[in-house]
Amino acid sequence: MAAEYNALQRNHTWRLVDRPPGPTLSLGNGFSSIMCLLDKSLYGLRQAPRAWFTRFAEFIVQLGFRATRSDSSLFVLHRGGHVAYLLLYVDDIVLTGTSSTLLRTVIDRLRAEFTVRDMGALSFFLGIDVKRTKDGFYLTQDRYAEDILEREGMTNCKPVATPIDAKGKLPADGPAVNDAHTYWSLAGALRYLTMTRPNIAYAVQQVCLHMHDPRLRHMALLKHILRYVRGTTSHGILLRPSADLTVTAYSDVDWGGCPDTRRSTSGFCVYLGDSLVSWSSKRQPTVSRSSVEAEYRAVAIAAAECIWL
Known part of the structure; x- marks a missing residue:
């Protein structure tokens, strides 16, 4: 005791x-x-995160914030023609808005109620580096990518030009990997890397299809992605300011591309103005009997994402 x-x-x-x-x-x-x-207590106790979120949410609601319907951790405040946004992740807070006076008022109220520290302009959040350029905000995960490569001993590996080869569709047979936990860990790490790397979304999706029973050829594809990341750690996504906030989507599909199930893989990317805000690569849930049917399913998935946005 x-x-x-x-x-x-x-x-x-x-x-x-x-x-x-x-x-x-x-x-x-x-x-x-x-x-x-x-x-x-913020850490260690099972109910601590829920209790902390409830405590914090109740306070900022008293300040006039309202939780958004799409994300319970995102709160919005409208006051006097200005707007402020607050994003909460455990004890990390991102606060932005259209008025510096309003932001200072919110920060002062938070300091009076909680032990918080103003870290200044946002530069790093949940593994994502935020760099300000003349064109907008450039989001990268170069430090996170370096950590993955160092963990796997591939810091000095030879880079490749593409994240996947022309024969990226791999069957589910072949010799099994020796350590499935390593495969699961790497695939999960690459999944998070797609937060700012839509160029590897399709390759990572192919790797994640075999999480339940990884084979050596799947591990080889995973290592190939890591070699591509080695040469492109500084790649990211640029959020541009735009006066036109039109939602534009592009979709594509391969018909019956999966060698095991003959299901098609849908992909889409959605732009808000000039900024890419959403993308996906996912195998369709059913088998399409024609390329037209597969295309219609892909368009329906992209349209649903646009409606949600």
């Missing part, structure tokens, strides 16, 4: 208080008359 109590002391903030009347858990060793009261 003493060792467990010491470990809890390092991760959370506790106070020793007098034991209230009624049955309580005795710590022993002379502590029968006192108990531990948890002041605050």
